Amino acid sequence: MTIFTLNIINIIKSIPAGRVMTYGKVATLAGNPKGARQVSWVLKTQTAKHHLPWHRIIGKDGKIKIKDYESSFIQRSLLEAEGIKFDLKGKIDLNTYEWNDSF
């Protein structure tokens, strides 16, 4: 576990309900603007152990990035349950929901 990875975990934990953050944003705040892929790795392998709000991480384009149909459906459901709206393209407005006030 590197400091970078630990930062990613803590940042994800800091995102409040009803707000989201992109992979790249998390990576940047964690110390490496180019480490977006590591964020996806953390979500995939560390969620269970650290109780991470995994559903609050989305792509830079405002869309859900999970390939697995079931999982992506669950993510959308969880976000909608927190009050987030999706447009007909399955995209959400980052200017409205992205969390920036941390760190």
Next chain:
DNA sequence: CACATGACGAGGG
């Protein structure tokens, strides 16, 4: 050390 993995992202056609 070489190679594969993953829920990325920017750039170009």
Next chain:
DNA sequence: ACCCTCGCCATGT
């Protein structure tokens, strides 16, 4: 807006 290529990073084998 969609598709493909390439660069990037920590891990696992």
